[in-house]
Amino acid sequence: MTLLLRSVALTDRGLVRRANQDAVFAGSHLLAVADGMGGMAAGDLASAITIDVVARADAAHPEDGLVDAMRGVIEAAGDQIRAAVAEDPTRDGMGTTLTALLFTPDNTAVLLAHVGDSRAYLLRQGVTQQMTKDDTFVQMLVDEGVITPDEAHVHPRRAVVTQALQGDPVTPAFTVLHPQAGDRWLICSDGLSNVVREDTIAEMLRTNPEPQACAVRLVDLARRAGGPDNITVIVADLSEAA
Template sequence: MEIQLGTDVGQRRKNNEDYAAYFYNEDGQLLVLLADGMGGHQAGDIASRSVVENLGALWKQTDALNVTQASDWLWAQIQLENKKIVDQWYEDENKYGMGTTIIALAVIRSHVVIAHVGDSRVYLLNEQGIQQITEDHSLINILLKNGEIDEEMAANHPKKNMLTSTVGMEGPMEIETCVHKKNSGYFLLCSDGLSSMLTPEEIYQCVMEEKDLSTAVQRLLLLANEAGGYDNITVALLDCEGKEEE
């Protein structure tokens, strides 16, 4: 397996509120994390970084987990991170309202366990094409599913950035988890700075054309900026080829 990360502030923002990193636990099991921070008087970067670093530090202390244990662990720890973020709202007025999306992808032997909150995405890319694995927690996605708007209307909707679930909310937070086989191909994690600028087909073509993972990540950042770069852009690309973990 090989993992490459890349991030760029984009063309319109002064600060980069995205954050991504990866960690290994005591058994060498990989956890990839990507977060897109928001709100709280420019405290979005604090939210995204703290959630990723907190989850990573805790993951490093765990031993070998099976698929069910990893899924339960991610769900419980993300819930705790939500409480920590909300607690900070009332400790520092400059942090009030801050929050973040989160994508957590754990490689457990021949499977991949994914937990997510918000509109950061995971795609699976292989010879069959590209598949969006996660479902955006957003108002736009609800309207699309209900048939109230189409894709063209969604692109220009005044509330296209409104999320229905984030790490940093006092009401019930929606955390979705899923499990996939770790077959040949790639898992791509990204903030909406990539997915809102490039179509799935453009992402697929870029990744599959490049032999080098680092080059593919840098090219994705470049293409997103060339398409407008309206937001921070962050990508984590995992190549599943090679010998599986025992």
């Protein structure tokens, strides 16, 4: 059975940052969010490079070729970030997260690829689940039982990532999944997930049937919460082909 994919992508500078270091891509087969890090060390360049390179994977790949396709563009993005730092040493320390979905042509299989602390959520049959695990210091503490998830939200080192695309070798998390009609995906930067509660995110995904309206509402909620960071969201729906 072929499924139809419909997506909406929005990005917003927020209310505090002077520039938007997020980058986003929503194509026929590929959805991706990159959240630049490094401030003056050109985090915006790192995210732009990554999305530009990763977008090359927006093509028809069979299910057994999804991982290789995504691994190849992630490695190529790392190579270009490393070259950009070598060209200008003041860029040392720049990097970016990456969370992406790569679908087969009939949308019956999808690869979730993840590095960093941007997130992907899946709403299926009324239940929303976080499908990525943050590559962060506080997530490591949660995993070890040192702090609770609630304590992680207010921990002073909650912004410290343990893995990102910075030109060095990385180990992305790859998961192949099989979509169902009615699935709704959300990919977002931490400008949303750090300031809007997960139960509120889940409610918005469940109660706003149109992807555009849902995406607008999520960005608005992050801005109402102070908009301390750049905010990027992709809302994507899968439905049965007519």
